């Protein structure tokens with residue numbers, strides 16, 4: 652059943668291409684972010700050998716060990732994206748590790764991140780995480796709050812806001828996620844009209860639903876277990 656991460660990577664790429672074609676999008680319209688959380692550097696190195704360079708981690712602390720370990724194993728320049736919740740006291744460390752943040756979800760956090768990025772001479776790419784379902788335990792901007800803060804967010808000098816990210820409520824079938832993906836795209840379209848700027852990025856779709864996400868306009872899917880197998884958190 653487990654063919655190895657590099658074979659699975661090819662299979663995910665094939666399915667991504669098919670989903671893009673089905674929806675009349677270009678073959679390369681959607682990027683693949685391979686989610687390496689919980690997997691050791693040596694395992695991630697297998698995927699690098701297969702030619703993949705862009706990885707996502709959800710915890711700053713875990714990444715702080717893995718990223719240097721991996722860069723001592725491979726010669727390629729890798730790109731790291733933070734996909735998990737970012738705490739204020741980890742912002743400085745995160746900016747040293749990640750070039751893209753998928754989880755900025757308040758003006759306070761955005762402003763603080765921009766300030767620290769300025770100090771460090773960096774300008775990370777940022778997706779604003781949106782909580783479309785209003786789930787109490789989930790992080791993310793409510794759509795109304797995001798509309799309210801939009802001008803302030805766009806005035807920040809040292810973050811480059813490139814789009815929106817969502818994690819839909821737990822679902823039983825991939826189709827259950829479709830309305831949420833469509834809703835994120837519509838919110839993005841609305842924000843673009845309001846602000847008169849483009850937010851080309853839609854970070855949506857995971858192992859269980861990335862094909863549906865691509866059909867609904869995803870520009871980057873975050874895929875872990877479909878490539879590495881089931882994670883073991885014990």
Ligand SMILES: *Cc1c(COP(=O)(O)O)cnc(C)c1O
Pocket residue numbers: 686688709734735818857858859873874875876877
């Ligand atoms: C873990 C994680 C993923 C990947 O999940 P899979 O189902 O293993 O593909 C994607 N996005 C976020 C935010 C995650 O935390």
